[in-house]
Amino acid sequence: MDDQQLQQLTEEISLTYFKKPFRHRAYFNSRLKTTGGRYLLHSHDIELNKKYLAEHGQKELEGIIKHELCHYHLHLEGKGYKHRDRDFRMLLNEVGAPRFCTPLSAKKQTRKTRTYQCGSCGQIFLRKRAMDTNRYVCGKCGGKIKEMTKKG
Known part of the structure; x- marks a missing residue:
């Protein structure tokens, strides 16, 4: 999957589950190490970790996209978009998005x-x-x- 396919998938998920368009960019960021994705407040873009697609498959990636879209839509509406906010937790339940993503398999690094x-x-x-x-x-x-x- 490339960035263009990811953009299309994100737009489809947004229309299907949220009934609202996604008007910004969604792309893979190879520098993300421990998180599945993140919503950028200043640009409204969504960055996703490609390792989750490789290790856990498309279903896990779709869950991460739903999670980040919850941040996105609530932030644009001026509602509580943070993890601890009630609006956020309720929207997660409505669309079936996970609160946390499955951890990547740990590659133990030996420290010199x-x-x-x-x-x-x-x-x-x-x-x-x-x-x-x-x-x-x-x-x-x-x-x-x-x-x-x-x-x-």
């Missing part, structure tokens, strides 16, 4: 850790970021710190 050790007392320090061993000393005994290994 660095191990430092005091030359005098043997105190071990684990750090996510590199540290300048010439600038810092051991907080326990004041001894010189050396980098041991890089895990990751």
